[in-house]
Amino acid sequence: MNSYSDYVDYLQKIADYNGAIALLSWDNEVNAPRKGAAFRGRQIATLAAEAHELFIAPEFGALLSYLSTTALTETEAHNIRLSTQDYQRATKLPVSFVKNFAEARTNAYQAWVKAREANDYSLYIPALSKIVELCREKANLMGYKGHIYNALLDEYEEGATVEMLDPLFAKIKAELVTFVQKMQQQGKTTDNSFIFKHYPKSQQWENSLELLKNIGYDMEAGRQDYAHHPFCTTFSPADVRVTTRVNENDLMGMVGNCIHEGGHALYEQGLPATQYGLPLGAAVSLGIHESQSRLWENHVGLSRDFWASQLDRVKKLFPSQLEGVSLEHFYKSINQVAPNLIRTEADELHYHLHVLIRYEIEKGLTDGSISVENLAKVWNEKYKTILGVDVPNDKQGVLQDIHWAEGLFGYFPTYSLGSFYAAQFFAKAVAQYPEIPAQIAAGNTTTLLKWLRENVHQYGRTFLPNELCRQATGEPLNVDYFLNYIKHKYAEIYQIEA
């Protein structure tokens, strides 16, 4: 191997493996019969190990070294620089570790499902302990400065550290808690009970497909299926799938999930297909990825403008349930906020307190100040202190998220970063194209999507997250955009001062 074209072939071969692995995993969550899980686990582990082995092969390292000294186009040289960085990171993890970790994740997923079924956290402890142990091992293999958790954070959001996030979450916590208290003490609530009437599964499904189409998701380059947990997965730039779940007694749960996963999918569908398998064809970070889902979920999907274009259509699906509900009443109803137990059902205010709790727990589990055995107790205490709620059982508490079963330590903070980036991107897009709100109110999201395609999606990993933010908005991440958005919006809805 001695040419850029060899490099492309090599990485695209790895991308083929990764596409297959993604499908094996998707199928496991969407279709696979119960008894097939063990064989499926080993198939995923085998391909993951092979893909990793290919990526860390010394001959690939040699090719990267060689190509970094040859004359290449700017794009080519950029890919080589990013791959060199990825190679250096990846060669820190031995193949045996990658395989063990994949198997531990499969086991933990099964244990998590069983523990949830039994509503008993203790059934999850052995498998989760193994995950935590391997995450610590991983952090030590990767190396870090400061807190051990920094090694895990860096994998999902390059440059993010405990030292950076601690003050950031402190500021958000202080301002949000004060504002939320003011809302609870002085705000006027709206009766939103119509949202929790009976909404049959089949019409909710139909609604969800319409929502995906309306935000611009390409149904010929993806599909939606049911799964325990909503997620978005990519097999190729031309096959980006989403999953959802339904609660027949909640109109907005599926709506939020669908628009959220749809936002992720729009990003993946907008990455340059010509860069398949190459760094410049990949998403830059989880925080930026989450900014795309949050932007659509909150700034579009919870806006008065969006529902001006959707409500009549949705009323046709649910004529009796939505009889007499005005746009104004609908808008205020879907934006009623309150402390709650389940992160994925949290509103866009309290959501960040849920993330904060996970952030503190992950730090504690990785540095050993919190034990897996004691985790359910710690969880419940934090929910009481920070959110003011009593956790009645494990399923609604510590067992609610799939992330730890999948070994995704360091992932949760990116959800909040996503919301902060989202607010900044949306504000900038509207400043640049003031017609966007009126277009959305008319059922047209194309200008907004165009702005995201041009300012975020098309770049892949061209810029680091915060640099991408600066390129797109003229300044680095500034949490005031998020706070301003939240305060302006909810002050109006709750009729209080911002």
Place this chain on the structure above:
Amino acid sequence: MNSYSDYVDYLQKIADYNGAIALLSWDNEVNAPRKGAAFRGRQIATLAAEAHELFIAPEFGALLSYLSTTALTETEAHNIRLSTQDYQRATKLPVSFVKNFAEARTNAYQAWVKAREANDYSLYIPALSKIVELCREKANLMGYKGHIYNALLDEYEEGATVEMLDPLFAKIKAELVTFVQKMQQQGKTTDNSFIFKHYPKSQQWENSLELLKNIGYDMEAGRQDYAHHPFCTTFSPADVRVTTRVNENDLMGMVGNCIHEGGHALYEQGLPATQYGLPLGAAVSLGIHESQSRLWENHVGLSRDFWASQLDRVKKLFPSQLEGVSLEHFYKSINQVAPNLIRTEADELHYHLHVLIRYEIEKGLTDGSISVENLAKVWNEKYKTILGVDVPNDKQGVLQDIHWAEGLFGYFPTYSLGSFYAAQFFAKAVAQYPEIPAQIAAGNTTTLLKWLRENVHQYGRTFLPNELCRQATGEPLNVDYFLNYIKHKYAEIYQIEA
């Protein structure tokens, strides 16, 4: 690599690849969005090339050589012998030949499509001539005793030869052609028009799932989905899936497809999971595989006994369509037979005359006694002589099958061998457990499945097909079982003498 355990790991790794490839292909037919096809194609090609390269690697050959000289258990030694044979076969064809053959198949497929569009066999002649030439070359490279066609047969049905098949097909030809003529001249037909009423998709789906459960298909180790073409695919012994299709104007099309694919799936679900990826965990041949699908499809699914247990249930799904249809009328209706032009639409009787014609032609093409130029003429003459039908055009004649365009010479006879083995297996199972028919009439197929599990499935590739038949039934393949079954059954239905 120097131990039996290394050998197991190596083959199970290849099995992991093959499981992933099977899933990528299944998803392509069942779920995948239109635009994803090109990326999916390259993902399958990448994994298939890797799996093949692993299998023909010289170090694997060296491991087999070494292990064949070491002390192993009987089972272990058996796997090594079979893998050595597989390895020798796989490495016999030079890379240049494999490449030429792949190109010839691509050309032949395109020529076949064009010739079908133009309904003109002559457009297919050059490409098909090349295929025949390469199949002869392949036979010479593989080596054979007796007729040159034996080398091609051996690939799909080990041990099958012209010397074995000639007397079988001669007997079929002599007895079946006479019997069919007698049925047509003297037989009493039954009005089966109720089968072609409107049967809604959702109830047909429900019926198909019940049928699969009733024959013993394990829904927790598989699933059924819709696809353009019915097929069975294996991801692991614990995940064997089937697909089906529906015609709302034909009750029995989906029934037949489901039970047929279900029969294949029962075989795969019955292979020993402990031998995952190893020869003893694999199906022995196409003929034996087809015997399992045919046994369930015909000996069970078209039997009076089976419908004695199913008809009341099916009537509840389709009360108006099946109103007043007695078991006797139903049984006779689903067994109405007639000569036809298209193999895939043929009944269980005439089907073997279609295969017989292809068998005679493939022999003649490989030994040079039939020329490709003259093939359409030969085809039409044989259809007139053997099936008594006039072929109106090439598309409904010599151009109907894709097999030759894909280089699959030697494949067709396994379809008939499947039915012949099925009749012998079923007769033996009933002789050994005379309660089987009454059990089936009571909706219980467990004894029959137990017999197949114990006498066929569990052995994997332990015995060659005909030896498996001798072990299971006490004698080698004997086509009289099939002829007795057919004559006894249809003589009664058509009220003629057997």
